[in-house]
Amino acid sequence: MIIVSGAVFVTGACASPGGVAGISTLPPVPAVEVAAASPGVATATIPAPTPGPESTVPRPAADDPVQVPPPKISKFTYTFPVKDCRVTYERKLLILPKSTIWSHRGCSFVSPVNGVVDEVNAQNRWKPSTDRGPDREGRFVTVIGDDGVRYLGGHLDRITPGIKPGTRVSGGQVLGQVGNSGNARSTASNLYFAISWKADPSLWWVRRGMVKPWNYLDAWLKGNRTLSPSDETRAVMSKTGAAPQCATLCAPKSGPTPTTKPGRTPEEKIPLGG
Numbered sequence: 001m002i003i004v005s006g007a008v009f010v011t012g013a014c015a016s017p018g019g020v021a022g023i024s025t026l027p028p029v030p031a032v033e034v035a036a037a038s039p040g041v042a043t044a045t046i047p048a049p050t051p052g053p054e055s056t057v058p059r060p061a062a063d064d065p066v067q068v069p070p071p072k073i074s075k076f077t078y079t080f081p082v083k084d085c086r087v088t089y090e091r092k093l094l095i096l097p098k099s100t101i102w103s104h105r106g107c108s109f110v111s112p113v114n115g116v117v118d119e120v121n122a123q124n125r126w127k128p129s130t131d132r133g134p135d136r137e138g139r140f141v142t143v144i145g146d147d148g149v150r151y152l153g154g155h156l157d158r159i160t161p162g163i164k165p166g167t168r169v170s171g172g173q174v175l176g177q178v179g180n181s182g183n184a185r186s187t188a189s190n191l192y193f194a195i196s197w198k199a200d201p202s203l204w205w206v207r208r209g210m211v212k213p214w215n216y217l218d219a220w221l222k223g224n225r226t227l228s229p230s231d232e233t234r235a236v237m238s239k240t241g242a243a244p245q246c247a248t249l250c251a252p253k254s255g256p257t258p259t260t261k262p263g264r265t266p267e268e269k270i271p272l273g274g
Helices: 002-014 031-037 214-222 230-240
Strands: 099-102 108-110 115-121 139-145 150-159 174-178 190-196
Touching: 099 214, 115 150, 139 174
Parallel strands: none
Antiparallel strands: 099 190, 108 174, 115 139, 139 150, 150 174, 150 190
């Protein structure tokens, strides 16, 4: 009986009550009990984490907004008229509806859109003693765009060889170099940029600007290359007539104020917008 009881005692000690052999179903022994049961053995008691509010993680700064292509609002593609140079320009009406684009001498004046060269003045005829209106922009080139709008670049230092009336040009093609010819000779180099419609050369006051250009310059410079001045140009021409009389800075220092208003010409019947 003593031998049998001993065997039973050993077997019971090795068994896992209520479970599979080798996997105990008894609760774990607390760390303090293990330390007490094993004198002389160093143990560490790790306390359970204390529940508390979630830690606050600083929110990173947002990235710059992703630039998305602007909606296409016309079939024409435009280019800012000064290429590969730093520029500044006024965004408000000063005296005439035109923009003075300040840039370094020699910077390229390019065609804003596909079109045909209309007028070219390669000579600087302006004199302060006379201050004739037709000469104030000095050396200049005008382009009739495929959108039906006329674009003028004046105060040029020189005209690109081969640029002459009737020459077919592409948007971004170099037409001349920025300078300060004409009545800009006492200022820093700049491009006189104006938007109007095709008219008889005698109507030089139309050529120098009829539509405020800065909204279009802003768009073309910032990547919206489809914003077209065609609709606004058509609206202004309908309001003033294709051959309006001169109203601002008309008279030279000697001679009468130009008031000639020629009859309609075939050029004035060209529809804007192609």
